[in-house]
Amino acid sequence: MVPMVDLRKQFREIKDEVFKVITEILESSHYILGAKVSELEKKIAEYNNVKEAIGVASGTDALHLAIDALGVGEGDEVITTPFTFFATVEAILYTGATPVFVDIEQDTFNIDAGRIEEHITDRTKAILPVHLFGHPADMVKIREIARRHRLKVIEDCAQAFGAGLHKKKAGSIGDAGCFSFYPSKNLGGYGDGGMITLNNSKVAGIARELRNHGSKGAYRHERVGFNSRLDEIQAGILLVKFGHIDEYNKKRRRNAALYNGLLSGIVNCPVERKGAYHVYHQYTIRSGKRDKIQQKLKENGVSSVVYYPVPLHLQKALKFLDYRKGDFPVAEKAAREVLSLPMYPELEGETIVKIAGIIREV
Numbered sequence: 001m002v003p004m005v006d007l008r009k010q011f012r013e014i015k016d017e018v019f020k021v022i023t024e025i026l027e028s029s030h031y032i033l034g035a036k037v038s039e040l041e042k043k044i045a046e047y048n049n050v051k052e053a054i055g056v057a058s059g060t061d062a063l064h065l066a067i068d069a070l071g072v073g074e075g076d077e078v079i080t081t082p083f084t085f086f087a088t089v090e091a092i093l094y095t096g097a098t099p100v101f102v103d104i105e106q107d108t109f110n111i112d113a114g115r116i117e118e119h120i121t122d123r124t125k126a127i128l129p130v131h132l133f134g135h136p137a138d139m140v141k142i143r144e145i146a147r148r149h150r151l152k153v154i155e156d157c158a159q160a161f162g163a164g165l166h167k168k169k170a171g172s173i174g175d176a177g178c179f180s181f182y183p184s185k186n187l188g189g190y191g192d193g194g195m196i197t198l199n200n201s202k203v204a205g206i207a208r209e210l211r212n213h214g215s216k217g218a219y220r221h222e223r224v225g226f227n228s229r230l231d232e233i234q235a236g237i238l239l240v241k242f243g244h245i246d247e248y249n250k251k252r253r254r255n256a257a258l259y260n261g262l263l264s265g266i267v268n269c270p271v272e273r274k275g276a277y278h279v280y281h282q283y284t285i286r287s288g289k290r291d292k293i294q295q296k297l298k299e300n301g302v303s304s305v306v307y308y309p310v311p312l313h314l315q316k317a318l319k320f321l322d323y324r325k326g327d328f329p330v331a332e333k334a335a336r337e338v339l340s341l342p343m344y345p346e347l348e349g350e351t352i353v354k355i356a357g358i359i360r361e362v
C-alpha cells in the first residue's frame with residue numbers, strides 16, 4: 001500500500017542523529033524544560049524572524065494558550081474557518097470564547113478574507129485564520145481588517161511550518177503563530193508537541209506562565225495555568241528534524257509540481273497564490289468524481305484521505321452554535337469534492353506517476 005506519509009522511511013535516514021540526541025538527553029537527566037527546549041525555541045524564533053517562541057505540549061495547546069494569553073475569552077467572539085481540523089475550534093471554546101465561522105475561498109480552502117467584515121460584531125476580539133494544507137491564508141487583507149477593527153490575529157500554522165507570504169514566514173504575521181509538531185506534520189516529532197511564536201514579550205511571558213502552572217518558577221504562581229510543556233525528548237528529536245526542514249519542504253514542493261504537471265486539466269490541482277510559499281502539508285485535489293477516484297486508488301493499493309468530510313458548522317459536537325446546512329456553501333462543496341493524495345518528502349517520482357495514471361483513468 002502506498003501510504004499518505006512514510007515516517008519510517010524518514011526515521012531510517014536520520015536514525016543515528018535521533019539516537020544520539022536522545023542518549024544525550026537521557027544522560028543529562030534534565031527531562032523537563034531543559035536545554036533542548038530552549039535551543040529549539042531560539043532556533044524557531046530566528047527562523048520565523050520573531051522575538052519569542054514558546055514550546056508547548058501540542059498544537060491545540062499552542063492555540064488555546066495563545067488565545068488566552070492575548071486576553072481573549074469569556075463573552076468574546078473569534079472569527080475562524082469552518083473548514084479545518086476540529087482542534088482549531090476546540091481551542092477557542094476552551095477559553096470561553098465563541099467561534100464565528102466565515103466561508104472559505106474555493107481554490108485555497110482558506111478563510112475568505114473578503115467576507116470577514118460581515119461577521120464582525122461588538123463582541124469580536126480576534127480573527128483566527130488557518131493556513132490549511134500548508135498554503136498561507138490572505139494575511140494582507142486579514143491584518144488590514146484587524147487593524148481597522150482593533151482585533152487580534154492568531155495564525156493556526158499547524159499545517160504550515162516553513163510556509164510564507166511575501167517573504168514573511170507563517171507564524172510571524174499575526175499577533176501569534178501556533179504550530180503543531182504532531183508526527184505527520186511538516187516538522188513533526190515522535191509524539192505530541194507544539195509552539196507559539198510571537199513578538200510581544202509581555203504576552204509571551206503570560207504564555208510561558210500558562211504552560212507551566214501559571215508559574216514563573218520556584219513555586220510562586222501568578223495565575224492558574226496548565227501543565228503544557230514541550231517534552232525535552234521531543235524537542236531533541238525536533239532539533240534533528242529542524243535541521244532538514246527546508247530540504248523536506250523543497251521535496252514536497254517538487255512532488256507537488258510533478259503531481260500538477262500530470263493532473264492539471266483532469267482534476268482541480270492546488271493553487272499557489274502570488275507571493276505565497278506553499279509547503280504542501282497535504283496535496284489536495286478536488287473533483288466531482290472524488291469518491292470514484294478514491295475507490296480506484298484503494299483498489300490499486302494507494303491511500304488517500306478526505307480532509308475534511310464534515311465542515312465544523314455541521315459537526316454534532318457544535319450543534320449548540322446553531323448553524324445549519326447551507327450556511328457555508330463553499331466549505332460544504334469542498335467537503336464533497338476534496339481528496340488528499342500521498343505526500344511526503346521521500347515520495348518517489350515513479351509512485352506519483354503511478355498515482356496520477358490511476359486518477360487519469362477514472
Ligand SMILES: Cc1ncc(COP(=O)(O)O)c(C=O)c1O
Pocket residue numbers: 058059060061084085087088130156158159179180181182192193194
Ligand atoms: C489545522 C490544525 N489545527 C490544530 C491542530 C492541532 O494540533 P495537535 O494535534 O498538535 O494538537 C491540527 C493538527 O492536528 C491541525 O491540523
